[in-house]
Amino acid sequence: MTTPKGIATRRRIVEAAAAEIRERGTIVTTLDDVCRRSGTGKSQLFHYFPEGREQLxxxxxxxxxxxxxxxxxxxxxxxxxxxxxxxxxxxxxxxxxxxxxxxxxxxxxxxxxxxxxxxxxxxxxxxxxxxxxxxxxxxxxxxxxxxxxxxxxxxxxxxxxxxxxxxxxxxxxxxxxxxxxxxxxxxxxxxxxxxxxxxxx
Amino acid sequence: MTTPKGIATRRRIVEAAAAEIRERGTIVTTLDDVCRRSGTGKSQLFHYFPEGREQLxxxxxxxxxxxxxxxxxxxxxxxxxxxxxxxxxxxxxxxxxxxxxxxxxxxxxxxxxxxxxxxxxxxxxxxxxxxxxxxxxxxxxxxxxxxxxxxxxxxxxxxxxxxxxxxxxxxxxxxxxxxxxxxxxxxxxxxxxxxxxxxxx
DNA sequence: GCAAAAATGGACCCGCAAGTACAGTTCGAT
DNA sequence: ATCGAACTGTACTTGCGGGTCCATTTTTGC
Incomplete structure (x- = not known):
């Protein structure tokens, strides 16, 4: 279902989001911020978190x-x-x-x-x-x-x-x-x- | 500068906002919610709080x-x-x-x-x-x-x-x-x- | 009563960020 | 090698909410 590469990407997204939230707060952290920081695109993000922001x-x-x-x-x-x-x-x-x-x-x-x-x-x-x-x-x-x-x-x-x-x-x-x-x-x-x-x- | 009526309206707005925030949280409370609850329009809101949301x-x-x-x-x-x-x-x-x-x-x-x-x-x-x-x-x-x-x-x-x-x-x-x-x-x-x-x- | 100021209604604009569509690429098993 | 599945890039749509505009009504001071 998920390859090592996929797992790594997912992980990068979570870590980026966590860092962003820690540094700047939840409300102001946008999905684009997370993508930018993790070097991914929205498609990945929604690939790994189909429910979107809340799931992330x-x-x-x-x-x-x-x-x-x-x-x-x-x-x-x-x-x-x-x-x-x-x-x-x-x-x-x-x-x-x-x-x-x-x-x-x-x-x-x-x-x-x-x-x-x-x-x-x-x-x-x-x-x-x-x-x-x-x-x-x-x-x-x-x-x-x-x-x-x-x-x-x-x-x-x-x-x-x-x-x-x-x-x-x-x-x-x-x-x-x-x-x-x-x-x-x-x-x-x-x-x-x-x-x-x-x-x- | 402000008439009694104005003061009352302003007060209603603040109370409505406070109640809304108490019940549902700050992030999800929108200015329209406040207007609806206080029976006012955005024009009043911005009349009394020219700086907008933050001031409110x-x-x-x-x-x-x-x-x-x-x-x-x-x-x-x-x-x-x-x-x-x-x-x-x-x-x-x-x-x-x-x-x-x-x-x-x-x-x-x-x-x-x-x-x-x-x-x-x-x-x-x-x-x-x-x-x-x-x-x-x-x-x-x-x-x-x-x-x-x-x-x-x-x-x-x-x-x-x-x-x-x-x-x-x-x-x-x-x-x-x-x-x-x-x-x-x-x-x-x-x-x-x-x-x-x-x-x- | 009557101007001027304050108060109000409601339609409108605009930007942003969540979410989508789809095409293209890489990977991995056989 | 190849086929299907997993993965990734980009451009797009859309809804929502903060903020604006202006016309209209009410109030106040005189």
Whole structure:
């Protein structure tokens, strides 16, 4: 049905679209932009995405969701100590600060995820998967005795994910990642068992 | 320059646009939709908003921001006791749950606030004002001895606002307000001095 | 009452971007 | 080598939505 060449082309289209959307936003990204950037024509685009724009957007959503999870994977799988959590926080904050409004995650949730129910399903699943990974981390940390054992891990994970979402949301509105940092710190303070340092920052 | 009648018309236009946007989203709301709903024609619209769509969007942003703050005002100004905080939380959660994706706040931040720097400035200011109000509440609660006095009120307020944002953001993606509730609960747990009940919910 | 300004109705224009048609080319299996 | 399927290029159509024009009606200040 599809040759390697076809697969490669399709992939190029999705990547181009994802990049374009990340850099300039969903609304302003046109199919011609995508074609230009991927070095293809509309005929290819509609060949691989017969349903047109919406279908492409969905593919981009899935692509970016995978990217986000892959990106987080190495950190999420060693969340067992306070230092690991703080390192993770630093990565997130620093990445958001650098990428600003081009953060894939932000674009994904706040932008792409609202183009039809299919895309929403993908983002919902992304949140779920992410939350699961965080939950595992919390449980591991509790097992290691570094986190408050009385906390419900899944609820705490939900709160963490929500907090990140909020930080990104504020980032998109104000351009500053400070809220993200502050709110995440608060989460960690609440999660990790109190030790010497209990002031801010 | 403008007669009462004109003011009324302008107002109708803004309200119609706001409603349309709340219900169906910014991108899909067309000027003709607004005209139809407000019972006016394009000529009026461009009479009152010579700069066109963008100017209207800005007016809507300001309008909705004011609505949100007015809506919150009665609750925000008596945040002094644990019960008051919990009542406030309930109002927010319940309101979001009912309105679902039509929550003005959510649309405002995640949707409208991204159409041009002017609108973004308005949402930024909204966040700032809201955060200030929450901060006042936190300080009052601390003074009343019901909140952890070692917390930096402004930072805590930032975290609270961020959390709400996140909850709304997740709501828009998944349609569920559960994350909002869980995350807000966690915030309150962290803010209010520990008492008898320390489990979840 | 009456000019001037404000308000309104509705037809019109125009550009853009999504989507289509179709012809031509490359590939891959036999 | 060849035939059919997969792939690609280009030119086109079309609908929609932002924005304009102007003629007409209403309101306001005096």
């Amino acid at each position: 957007l969905l593919a981009v959503t899935e692509f970016e969701a995978e990217r986000v999870l892959d990106d987080q994977h190495p950190y999420l799988h060693e969340l067992t100590s306070r230092t690991a959590w703080e390192a993770w926080r630093d990565v997130i904050v620093e990445r958001c600060r650098n990428q600003g409004p081009h953060c894939p995650l932000g674009v994904l949730i706040a932008d792409v995820g609202r183009y039809g129910p299919a895309a929403r399903a993908v983002t919902t699943q992304l949140i779920r998967r992410w939350q699961d990974a965080v939950r595992d981390g919390i449980e591991a940390t509790q097992a290691a005795g570094e986190a408050d054992p009385s906390l419900d891990a899944d609820r705490m994970a939900a709160a963490v994910v929500t907090t990140i979402q909020g930080g990104v949301s504020v980032l998109l509105s104000t351009g500053s990642a400070d809220h993200l940092e502050v709110a995440l710190n608060l989460c960690l303070d609440h999660l990790l068992v109190a030790d010497v340092r209990h002031g801010q920052r | 969007l800005l007016a809507v942003t300001e309008f909705e921001a004011e609505r949100v703050l007015d809506d919150q005002h009665p609750y925000l100004h008596e945040l002094t006791s644990r019960t008051a905080w919990e009542a406030w939380r309930d109002v927010i959660v319940e309101r979001c749950r009912n309105q679902g994706p039509h929550c003005p706040l959510g649309v405002l931040i995640a949707d409208v606030g991204r159409y041009g720097p002017a609108a973004r400035a308005v949402t930024t200011q909204l966040i700032r004002r809201w955060q200030d109000a929450v901060r006042d509440g936190i300080e009052a609660t601390q003074a009343a001895g019901e909140a952890d006095p070692s917390l930096d009120a402004d930072r805590m307020a930032a975290a609270v606002v961020t959390t709400i944002q996140g909850g709304v953001s997740v709501l828009l993606s998944t349609g569920s307000a559960d994350h909002l509730e869980v995350a807000l609960n966690l915030c309150l747990d962290h803010l209010l001095v520990a008492d008898v009940r320390h489990g979840q919910r």
